[in-house]
Structures are given as structure tokens and as C-alpha cells.
Amino acid sequence: MMEKVYFRPAGIFDGTVTGFCPGCMHSSVCKIVCEALDELGQLDNACYVQGVGCCGLAVTYLNMDTVAAPHGRACAIASSFKRCSPETLVFTYQGDGDLAAIGLAETMSAANRGENFTVIFVNNGIYGMTGGQMAPTTLLGAKTTTTPYGRNEAEHGSPMHMCELINQLDAPAYIARVTCADVPNARKAKAAVRKAFQYQLEGRGFSFVEFVSNCPTNWGMSPLESLDHVHNVILKEFPLGEFRAK
Amino acid sequence: MAEKIFMKGCEAVAETAVRAGCRFFAGYPITPQNDVPEYFARRMPQVNGVFIQGESEVASANMAYGAAAAGVRSMTSSSSCGISLKSEAISWMAGANLPVVIANFQRGGPGIGTIQPAQQDYNQATKASGNGGFRMLVLSPSTLQEAVDMTWRAFELADKYSKPVMLLMDGFTGTMMEPVVLPEPLGEEQVAAIRASKTWAARGRHGGPQHKVMCGPGLDTRISQAQMNERDAELYESWKQTEVEYEEYMTEDAEIVVTAYGITGRIAKSAVGMLRAEGVKAGLIRPLKVYPFPEQAFEKLDFARLRGIVCAEMSIPAQYAEDVRNVVRGRTGIVTALSSGGEVLDRAQILEAARSLMK
Ligand SMILES: Cc1ncc(C[n+]2csc(CCOP(=O)(O)OP(=O)(O)O)c2C)c(N)n1
Ligand code: SF4
């Protein structure tokens, strides 16, 4: 008798393919989130608020309730949704342009109010969906379509560190930065997501999990090169770890 | 007989909303409607409702969207430049078929404008409260009793069509006090039943199919852009038959018709009374909804007898008058009586404009 030890999480429709580019960690993030929901028995009770960006590509294959938000507004919508439906497990799924640029006020304000939902933040250091423009998280020196000579501090400022920024506020309960660029880290990432959801279920307040991610397409790298780049370069700027677990 | 209470406009609207089962409000401070969020801040905890002071009008309107997505009767309010910031969410509500009531207590404009009453947002309210060519039912009261009645109806209409509905108020109707009779509040069971009836609302699948609150096509494969636009166009067309609402006063034998909406409609009505006293056969057309525009009211007029129409509004340049002109199509003369933000339209201006038509 063989035991099935690896299967598609129930939150991902059978027979559908992801809309993400090959090698994009967005799909790993979705899988990890769905596995965490399965393990907590919360898939049926979950609703995610999707930001605008490549995260929206998940909509055709995630089999759970969803509310679409205008670009940047996911944290405002999740705030009111969760307060009106306190029993539902609510998380936002947002990119770095969405969460840290156009939605910065909504993100910081929801965090500061200690709203009891979870943010799944996919930081790929670029605007993926619109074709590779500079994001608030883009590294200094990085060439993007809107920083053709490289991001420079004098003109564009330095990369924004959202975990560290949110860690300045009193209210947030859980803040962690993870990655799924390798298997041991992917395991830690799932533990962080589970913990964040657990915090929410216990009513402890705002939980925030940042995934250091990639964008092979707009970084102009193969998927494997992009993983090396995460390990050798990006993680130096964005250190992993739990920043807060109240 | 229900009891009459002396109330301020903003508070009468907010209290009526609570009685109509509104259990979510988000807003951001802006004069002249601060009494609305302040009232909800006091009142919502008493009815297990939610009040959030948003970090901006952008956030507040999106919060109202989020509450509606959860099936809760939801409202936001602001004034003029704040409504511009809400336009993103309002457009999304129209696209995602979310019932939300939005109140605009108009002040001057463009830009920040004066904080005093105005009707400078007519075109914005009736034609483009956001991108994408959507329309909203727009109710505009001229008395506080009407504001109360219209607030109640706004929630019913929003739910009926699953669309955003606007209450187009102004600094006068927001801040003045008048006696009003408030409706009996819905019971908690009724409020819960209304929420439960919204089977499309997101809440977790709980063994059933997915609930997807999405703003139309793009990533939502259930509907194409054309299907969505055509379905909405049909709805807006049907409103021209089902949702037109206006008051006619002494128009049967009128030689002069004064037309105005909102608070100006009230000034216009008293001007009509004075003209009649002078022996001028004057009448009034006052839209109760400015969208859909009451074309029928003007089509019915006896243009052979009519000497002209006076359009009165607190907007420079005139906006409402343009819609009147488009319906009348040159069949009679049109003159305007206008004032700008903060300058109360004087009844004498209407009388003077009417007399100019009698010459
Ligand atoms: C109001 C508004 N402005 C701009 C856009 C265009 N837009 C779509 S996705 C996107 C950026 C997405 O970048 P990010 O949030 O980093 O997500 P990613 O695609 O990288 O995962 C932008 C600017 C939009 N849809 N709406
Ligand atoms: S564009 Fe970049 S972020 Fe978007 S799916 Fe492709 S690789 Fe992923």
C-alpha cells in the first residue's frame, strides 16, 4: 500500500494551470498559502482580497472566496470586510507596487489600527504586471524600464523595507520576512504563514508576511539565475526573519 | 402620528441610514459634512455596526466597498473635492455591482473651493463620478424631510439594483435644522435577513461554490467587457422608464416654468408663488432625482403657450441648465439664475429672470 504524501492543495482547482510565468515564485506563494489553509482547516472559511498586479493572475485557479480591490486599496477593503465578517479568515495578496507605493497609506494605516487580518506581501522588487518598472523595493543600481541608468539614491531614494517600517508601529502582532527560493526556506515560509493565520484566528491583530520573490521575466534572468540573484544579492538588502511575534 | 424631531441635515441622514439597516460607515473629515462621520462614530457601537475613520476619502470609499462585498448595508459621505477622491471606489462599486450609498454635501469648486454650499458637482454626480461611463441613481432633496425619505430609499434602491446610489446634498441641507419625522428602524432580524439575502456576498465558501466579488472582466472570466457594458446600458435605459421622479407645481397653465433641484428647488418654488401673486402664470419643475433626468416633465410642456424657462442653480458655469437645454432643443427660450459657492441664490434673481421673459 502506498501512501500519497504530496498532492495539490484543495485551494487550487484541479486541472488549471497558473497564469504566472515559468519559474515565478508567485505560484509557490499561492501553493504555500493554500497548504497552510488546508492544514488549519480554514480553506472553506477564507476570503482573500486581491491587489492589482501579477497576484491577480491567481484568480482563475484559487478556489476560495475573493474580493478584488483597486490598485493599492486591499488593506482598506480587508479592514472593513473583516470588521463586518469577523468569523471569516481574511488575507490580502499584494505586490510591492500595490502595497508599498500606491497603497502605502492604506497599508500603514491598517497596520497601525491593528486590523485583525493577514497581509501576504510578494516583494519582487519590480512592477511585474506592467512590464518591469521601478518599485519602491527596487535595489540601488538596478536597471528597470523606468530607471534605464540604474536606480540611484539621489534621484529615486533607497529601497523601502516594509517589515522594518511596520515594525515601528505599536499595533501589529506578527511581522515576518520569508522566501521560497529554496526548500528549507519554503518550509519556514509556510510556518510563518500558518502562524500569521493562527494569530488572526486568535484575534491578536495585524499580521504581515513578506515574501522575497522574483520576477524572472522582467529581471531578464532564467528562473535559476533569478534564484541565485535572490540568494546572492536581494537577501542582503532584505534580511529574512521574524521581526515581531507578540 | 409619528413624532417630529428638530434635527440637523447631516444627522437626520445618518440616523435614517442607521434605521434603514446601514451597519457600516467610513468617512474622512471635510466641512460641511463632519456631523455625518461624528454621528456614526457615536451611533454605530449602539447597533453593533462598524464606523471607521479612514485615512483618506480614497480609503473610506474603498472601506465602504469592502463592507458591501461582505453583504452589509454600507455608506460613505464627503463633500466635493473629497468625492473626487472617492471616484475610484465608486467606479469599482458600479463595476463590481456593489450596493453602497454615497452622500455628497456639495461645497464650492473646482479644487478645494469654498466650504460653503454649492451645486457645482452636478455633472460629476450625473455623468462621471468615476471612469468607465457608469451611471448612478442620484437623489437630491430640498427639505430635510425629503433628505430622510430619500436616504431610506437610497438603501432600498442600492440593494434593488446592486449598484452605488448617490444622495446629492449641499452645505445647506447638511447643516440647517428642520423638524423631521424619522422612519421606524428596521429590526435586527430584518437587518440580518437583508444581509443573508445577498447570496453573492463573500463570506468563505462553507461547502458551497466560490463567491467572487470582482469588478467585471479582465481577470473575471465569467463576463466579457462588452457583456458587462451592454447589461449596464440596458439597466440605465430602463431607469428612464422606472426611476424618473420629479415634482410639478402649477405647470398646467404655465407661461413661465422655473426649474431647479435640491435646495435651489425650494427657493424656486417660493419664487413661483410670488410670481403667481403678481399675476404671472408661473410653474415649477423640480427633479427629485437628477439622474435619470426627468425628460418627460419637459416634453409634457405646452411650448406654444410657454414664454420661457428659468433654470436656477448654485453653479457657475451652469450645469443643470445644459441638460434642460438638451431636452428643450430650442422650443422655448431658456434663461439662467446662477450663484457660486457660498453665495446663496437670491429669490430676487429668479424673479428678475422670469420677468425678463415676460417682456
Ligand atoms: C490605479 C491604477 N494605476 C495603475 C495600474 C496599472 N498597474 C497594474 S499592475 C501594476 C503594478 C503591479 O506591480 P506590483 O504591485 O509590484 O505587482 P507584481 O505584478 O510585481 O506582482 C500597475 C501599476 C492600475 N491597474 N490601476
Ligand atoms: S511578470 Fe514577473 S511577477 Fe509577473 S508572473 Fe511573470 S515572473 Fe511573475
Ligand SMILES: [Mg+2]
Ligand atoms: Mg512587484
